[in-house]
Amino acid sequence: MASHMDVSNAYNKIQEQLKKHPESIAVLEHEIDIALQIQYFKESKAIKKELDSREVLGSKDLLFGDDITLEQRRVLLSKLASVNDVEAYRTIEKYLNLSNESLKEWTILAYQESKMLMESSLLDQAPLFISTGLGGKGKKLRYFIVVITRDKRPLSELHQSVIRSEFEFGFSGQGAELENIDYYGYMATITGVVPLSVGLKDLLAGVVDKCNELGDFLSPSFMVTNVKKMSFEEIEKAILEYEERKRNNRAEENGSEN
16 A cells, blocks of 8 residues: 655645745645646647637637537637636636536636636736645645555444544644545545645654554555545555555565575
């Protein structure tokens, strides 16, 4: 099982920005598939190369009619998001409020980009936009966390109660919020939002240590991601792959000693 995320460089950059310009950090709050985000920003970058702002603004009303295809509507949203003008921003905002489900996530990304573009013209410091698959809340990022028992022993009701209590207490002490806990045999999955200023690895390790003061039943290793919520099957596959890597590493170490 992957032990902890290697996010030291990104974490340090965020901490520097928080100290200097805390108001210039924005977190994408919605849960949007990473693949879609990558597609959006890739197309947005290409669109900016040959952008005619006046032409884009002149076409803005096409968003609300039936004269363009879904693909053309998607491109127009990306173009509007690249125009540094209040009119473009308000147009995207209006379209977002119409809740067109087929383009909802794309419109959210366009709205966020347009908002950041507007804010960058008002601030001395360029805004730092943080987007993850699980989104966030204010200045907090959402994470999906998995803890498992030692030797994969089933969690008892007492163990489940301890996990919930310690995560609630540990999170609240750091301004984090526990959103959900589910139990599956020998594992517990936790979803919550954690402030950008909080060291995630230390927070989670500390909660696991507290749990283990009451029975030493959890493995010190845990999984954590902000990309997506994983299914039980995906978690088990990741655990098996992690255990296989550990066995291979031990075999290589023993071989080198011999």
